[in-house]
Amino acid sequence: MKICVDQINDKPSVLQAEVPVASFPVLVGMQNDGVCTFTIPVRYDLTAFREYDHLRVEGSVNVTASLTCSRCLAEYESSIASNMTIFFRRGTPEEVVLEEETELSEQDLISSVYCGDEIDLTHEIEEQIAMDVPFRPLCGEYCKGLCPECGTDLNKTTCSCSGKQFNFKFSALKDFKASR
Ligand SMILES: [Zn+2]
Ligand SMILES: [Zn+2]
Known part of the structure; x- marks a missing residue:
């Protein structure tokens, strides 16, 4: 789930694939914790393009879970199924490490930092799915x-x-009324 930064220009490139759940550590962790079982591979359907000073990646991710x-x-x-939009801006390796330590917030617009010539979307995709699994x-x-x-x-x-419970409450109410 890597994007080669040099290949992204202002015309949207289409990124589509089905990826086994085993490739997503967060999703594997959820399965191990008994939260749910993912029954099909994760499918993503995204486009990536350059916009101003950043790269914009947007589209949908989906999977089926047994809950x-x-x-x-x-x-x-x-x-x-969930829609996501991520803005990637180039940063220093230190900034990238900082970002990875912070959890994604619950919103559709995510801004992220990358360095080097590749962007790995694995974490963004798995966090997006994890957020949509009902608590x-x-x-x-x-x-x-x-x-x-x-x-x-x-x-x-x-x-x-x-039925019994209801009758019990009802008769208690009747007794109360009768005693007045
Ligand atoms: Zn039920
Ligand atoms: Zn019962």
Whole structure:
């Protein structure tokens, strides 16, 4: 995922490829931590061109991940697609090291520093994907989750616990009213 700086001019060059997840240390780390499993290679579709004093790289990155719903614990697949724009300006090697130590912020516009004649996009691409993996995954907006009492998956079937709980509250309210 390297760009040869000398080959970039003011006409956009197209950079497209599919890269195995194993090439991205941050994504491999997420898999090892059990955050999710990436089920297809990472695909990027970017253009790069020279603009004023910097290089501009923009386009989309996407991949599919298998996630575990935080409410019902079901596994589901979700496509993760995200747009990014990065401005690269030439800097000193010290500046590059400093940049690598700072985490990318949660925004689409990223500015970065490079030195030498190559820009490696690996880190930018993996950080962009990592940001788009949901922190609390949900299989669907209306997932009902598991019953806190008996563990029944309420998306698939019902159980009697929730009913009982409701009746209990209701009768307590009735007693309260009756005692006045
Ligand atoms: Zn769910
Ligand atoms: Zn239940």
